[in-house]
Amino acid sequence: MTNYKHDILITQREIDEFHTQFGLRRSLSGVHLWGVGVGSVIAGTFFGWNYGVEVSGAMGFIVATLIVSLFYIFLTVVFSELSILLPYAGGPYAYGRKALGSYLGYLTGMATIMEFMCAAAAVTISISMYFSQIYPTISHIHVIAFIYFLFVVTDIIGIKHSGIFQLIITCFAISALAIFFIGTSGVLKIETLTSQPMFINGINGILAAIPFAMWFYICIEGISLAAEETINPESNIVYGFISSISTVVILNIGMLLMAFSAVPFKYFLNTDSPLASILLKVQPNDNVALIVFIVLALSGLLASLHGMMNGFSREVFSLSRAGYLPQFLSTLHPITKTPYMAIIISGLIGITLSVVADAKTLVFWASFFALLMYFLVVVSYIKIKCKELGKDSGIGLKLWLGFMTILASLLLIIMILIFVRYRQYVMFAVVFFSITGFYYFLIGSKYIRSDAPEEIEARTERISIY
Amino acid sequence: MRFINSRNKQLQEDRQKLRQLGYIQELERSMGVFSNFAISFSVISVLTGLIFLYGSGSGGKGEFELYIWFLVGVFQMFIAFSLAEISSCYPIAGGVYEWTNILGNNKIGWLNGCISLIGWLACTAGINFGLSEFFLQMNGVVTPTKLELLVLFSTIILIQTVISLLGIKTTTKVNNLSVGIHIIGVIAIFILLIVFSGPSISMERLAFSNVMENVNIPNTIPVLLMAAWTLTAFDASASVSEECINPTRTVPYGMILSVLISIIFGGILIFGLGQGNVVVANANYGTGIQSLNIISTIMGPTVSKFVSMIIVMAMFTCGLAAQTVTVRIIYAISRNNGLPFSKIWKNVQKLNAMPIYSIALCSIFEILLILAVLFSEGENSLRAIPMKTLPKITSLSTVGIYLSYGIVLLCALRNRKKIETDHGVFSMRKIGYGINVVAFIWSIAVVCTMLMYYNTGVTMVYVALLVAFGLYYWFYMKNQLEFRYEKLSETELLEIENMRGID
Numbered sequence: 001m002t003n004y005k006h007d008i009l010i011t012q013r014e015i016d017e018f019h020t021q022f023g024l025r026r027s028l029s030g031v032h033l034w035g036v037g038v039g040s041v042i043a044g045t046f047f048g049w050n051y052g053v054e055v056s057g058a059m060g061f062i063v064a065t066l067i068v069s070l071f072y073i074f075l076t077v078v079f080s081e082l083s084i085l086l087p088y089a090g091g092p093y094a095y096g097r098k099a100l101g102s103y104l105g106y107l108t109g110m111a112t113i114m115e116f117m118c119a120a121a122a123v124t125i126s127i128s129m130y131f132s133q134i135y136p137t138i139s140h141i142h143v144i145a146f147i148y149f150l151f152v153v154t155d156i157i158g159i160k161h162s163g164i165f166q167l168i169i170t171c172f173a174i175s176a177l178a179i180f181f182i183g184t185s186g187v188l189k190i191e192t193l194t195s196q197p198m199f200i201n202g203i204n205g206i207l208a209a210i211p212f213a214m215w216f217y218i219c220i221e222g223i224s225l226a227a228e229e230t231i232n233p234e235s236n237i238v239y240g241f242i243s244s245i246s247t248v249v250i251l252n253i254g255m256l257l258m259a260f261s262a263v264p265f266k267y268f269l270n271t272d273s274p275l276a277s278i279l280l281k282v283q284p285n286d287n288v289a290l291i292v293f294i295v296l297a298l299s300g301l302l303a304s305l306h307g308m309m310n311g312f313s314r315e316v317f318s319l320s321r322a323g324y325l326p327q328f329l330s331t332l333h334p335i336t337k338t339p340y341m342a343i344i345i346s347g348l349i350g351i352t353l354s355v356v357a358d359a360k361t362l363v364f365w366a367s368f369f370a371l372l373m374y375f376l377v378v379v380s381y382i383k384i385k386c387k388e389l390g391k392d393s394g395i396g397l398k399l400w401l402g403f404m405t406i407l408a409s410l411l412l413i414i415m416i417l418i419f420v421r422y423r424q425y426v427m428f429a430v431v432f433f434s435i436t437g438f439y440y441f442l443i444g445s446k447y448i449r450s451d452a453p454e455e456i457e458a459r460t461e462r463i464s465i466y
Numbered sequence: 467m468r469f470i471n472s473r474n475k476q477l478q479e480d481r482q483k484l485r486q487l488g489y490i491q492e493l494e495r496s497m498g499v500f501s502n503f504a505i506s507f508s509v510i511s512v513l514t515g516l517i518f519l520y521g522s523g524s525g526g527k528g529e530f531e532l533y534i535w536f537l538v539g540v541f542q543m544f545i546a547f548s549l550a551e552i553s554s555c556y557p558i559a560g561g562v563y564e565w566t567n568i569l570g571n572n573k574i575g576w577l578n579g580c581i582s583l584i585g586w587l588a589c590t591a592g593i594n595f596g597l598s599e600f601f602l603q604m605n606g607v608v609t610p611t612k613l614e615l616l617v618l619f620s621t622i623i624l625i626q627t628v629i630s631l632l633g634i635k636t637t638t639k640v641n642n643l644s645v646g647i648h649i650i651g652v653i654a655i656f657i658l659l660i661v662f663s664g665p666s667i668s669m670e671r672l673a674f675s676n677v678m679e680n681v682n683i684p685n686t687i688p689v690l691l692m693a694a695w696t697l698t699a700f701d702a703s704a705s706v707s708e709e710c711i712n713p714t715r716t717v718p719y720g721m722i723l724s725v726l727i728s729i730i731f732g733g734i735l736i737f738g739l740g741q742g743n744v745v746v747a748n749a750n751y752g753t754g755i756q757s758l759n760i761i762s763t764i765m766g767p768t769v770s771k772f773v774s775m776i777i778v779m780a781m782f783t784c785g786l787a788a789q790t791v792t793v794r795i796i797y798a799i800s801r802n803n804g805l806p807f808s809k810i811w812k813n814v815q816k817l818n819a820m821p822i823y824s825i826a827l828c829s830i831f832e833i834l835l836i837l838a839v840l841f842s843e844g845e846n847s848l849r850a851i852p853m854k855t856l857p858k859i860t861s862l863s864t865v866g867i868y869l870s871y872g873i874v875l876l877c878a879l880r881n882r883k884k885i886e887t888d889h890g891v892f893s894m895r896k897i898g899y900g901i902n903v904v905a906f907i908w909s910i911a912v913v914c915t916m917l918m919y920y921n922t923g924v925t926m927v928y929v930a931l932l933v934a935f936g937l938y939y940w941f942y943m944k945n946q947l948e949f950r951y952e953k954l955s956e957t958e959l960l961e962i963e964n965m966r967g968i969d
Contacts, residue, residue: 171650182771183768288764292769
């Protein structure tokens with residue numbers, strides 16, 4: 001095993017050998033990436049956002065969503081550029097490692113893992129809640145365990161099966177939303193929207209609602225984690241990001257407008273299935289619509305869960321491949337070439353989380369870790385792009401980088417303000433940073449493999465010739 | 467790299483084969499087996515044919531639609547096998563027309579081409595017209611007037627024309643998507659109808675004794691029309707042969723697969739609709755499209771609207787595929803100067819490899835045809851409500867297409883030796899003769915049944931067309947066809963290709 005300290009010349013043959021031994025199989029295309037992207041985030045439309053309406057009112061929440069959507073559009077551009085530049089399974093870890101060094105790269109990776117895990121756990125809780133509406137007698141733990149088991153097996157079988165599976169389930173989820181739109185389209189009135197409390201806490205309210213508005217779009221970076229498995233990444237990743245973010249923005253804002261115009265929001269403030277409650281209230285006699293909606297919505301939630309599990313297993317795999325996490329997590333199954341140990345272990349931790357915590361906490365934590373990760377990724381992006389700044393670069397690039405810096409600082413401010421508002425979670429954050437820090441400095445940094453693709457990338461300078 | 471090289475080599479071979487048959491490659495080759503299957507499957511379109519024509523004659527206890535469907539399906543497989551064999555020998559656009567030219571003589575070929583063209587025009591017009599009716603009924607207008615139908619019909623044709631003009635690759639993508647839409651649509655309708663149509667599935671309806679009680683001529687013929695119209699028009703696979711890679715292999719498999727899978731999914735859909743029909747059998751019978759009544763009663767307002775949207779998408783792609791094929795047939799006939807003003811119709815634009823004037827001609831003729839059928843009986847004002855237009859158009863198209871199949875099968879029967887010498891990848895050798903015979907008898911039987919039963923407006927339209935064609939033939943085409951246009955030899959074609967700069 002090569003030590004990080006000795007700078008040995010790595011030849012192409014060794015890189016190829018590494019790749020055949022540790023590489024993942026390329027089988028996804030642009031449409032599959034659209035399915036992965038939309039499918040990962042569509043769960044946010046079905047539940048979880050309604051916890052934020054309480055603090056900010058109807059219009060306040062819509063404003064928060066608009067702000068977050070705008071932010072995510074810029075983030076998509078950042079991510080697609082970075083994914084093309086560094087198409088490795090590590091995703092955010094690779095970007096952090098290249099620009100900011102070992103520890104911060106590791107931290108970015110860990111933040112991604114925690115974000116995906118908390119999100120997956122929240123989605124699993126809500127699936128079991130939906131399920132118990134149809135079959136109240138089955139216990140939640142059995143449902144959760146069964147679902148995780150199902151997806152672990154699907155992921156281990158192979159990414160191609162997962163790709164088509166994800167596409168079909170995503171289409172089901174969009175159909176569920178279509179049924180919701182058709183169902184509520186008869187009773188929309190602007191008066192319902194304007195007659196409710198609009199801005200409950202003013203600006204503070206909007207800020208406090210941001211984690212829950214972010215829940216709409218969380219885990220869209222799942223596409224970049226599938227980068228190593230796409231055919232022809234340059235065009236497909238851009239296509240995947242752009243198509244999925246536009247689809248999701250349109251669906252979310254449409255859904256919000258319809259939800260607020262159909263019924264006063266006190267009916268869905270604290271349920272785990274706001275859309276189903278709205279449908280029940282608006283069309284109480286239409287049994288067929290309700291049952292079909294719940295079945296399809298379940299598949300939407302399953303699609304998200306699948307995307308998230310995909311995401312964090314790839315992230316764990318890549319961190320372990322590079323040595324930051326224990327080595328056994330990156331073993332590939334000899335036939336299907338999928339990282340089965342990463343999938344299984346991450347699944348187990350996910351199950352534990354969903355049993356231990358409740359949905360609102362998990363939603364908040366997923367959003368916080370996502371904010372942390374986005375901050376680090378945007379800073380890495382700025383640093384990587386700065387290397388391209390020369391005497392000849394136009395005003396456009398400089399403006400763009402300046403804008404990104406403002407964005408990064410806004411993110412930092414929002415993170416701090418959120419902790420001011422939600423003081424009860426500070427202790428947990430301290431625990432997280434200390435555990436990861438200890439692991440890295442005591443164990444991880446000694447075992448970093450320098451022939452992992454992300455590490456090699458981090459040490460090479462790109463020479464661009466204009 | 468290796469794949470691209472072998473693809474280029476294949477394209478060269480296909481172009482050479484086309485030159486041997488006497489034509490220059492003007493269209494763009496890009497379709498594979500799945501895309502070919504997709505176009506044929508889209509034209510057959512179980513969601514279109516069955517949804518339009520279901521329930522126009524049934525009722526009561528017996529479930530004979532399912533039996534007739536499978537019966538027709540079996541015979542259509544015979545026709546499919548015969549046509550697939552012929553298409554494997556001669557993969558040219560304009561399918562049936564060209565084969566009759568090669569296996570028979572010019573005059574019969576031209577006649578067959580015209581009959582096929584009429585059948586396909588009526589098929590496209592029928593699909594789009596049914597789509598207009600369906601769309602209007604979906605939005606609440608159960609008895610639309612002629613004006614509303616005409617306006618919607620023209621809009622749909624306009625949109626389809628625009629999509630066609632974008633090139634064959636866009637049409638291929640739309641058709642590939644439509645396969646998914648059809649499969650999901652059929653399965654969704656089936657599951658929803660079975661689950662929500664009542665406490666139990668009545669299997670006794672399928673019992674043979676119950677079925678035989680209800681079988682008599684007025685009940686069976688509309689069902690026969692439904693099955694025959696839906697499961698036909700698979701020579702679409704052959705008409706796009708010049709746009710398929712390695713068509714001797716692609717086209718026959720695409721054709722046979724499309725018929726087979728349509729039979730399976732059609733059976734599933736009929737079974738589901740039958741279960742639903744039991745529930746709504748006594749309510750609003752005879753107004754509007756029966757299957758839409760079934761769907762909206764059983765599935766409730768929300769989900770039925772959603773399902774109807776899926777069906778509308780499926781029908782739209784069906785119309786698009788049918789238009790694509792009709793345009794290819796016009797292009798093929800005008801390549802040989804078979805139509806008036808052929809010089810215009812056979813022009814293929816270099817920009818998008820599409821014969822744009824043929825597309826325009828096709829659209830205009832569809833509208834004219836619908837106008838003719840709409841105003842052929844009943845009141846002539848635009849506010850009137852047309853009755854039973856759809857069976858008329860569909861029977862017109864059924865007669866046209868089946869007659870063209872019949873003629874080409876007759877020529878194949880008489881010229882069996884030639885097929886066996888020229889055989890392509892898909893060939894049935896000695897059994898082929900028997901299959902040809904059965905297919906021929908079946909197609910003639912269908913034609914006769916349709917002509918005897920639907921004999922008002924349809925026959926008048928046909929007579930008018932026959933007279934028109936007869937005159938054109940006598941005064942103009944006869945001389946043209948007498949001097950058999952020698953097909954240009956291969957070297958001459960090569961020279962023309964080089965001149966035009968095609969590589």
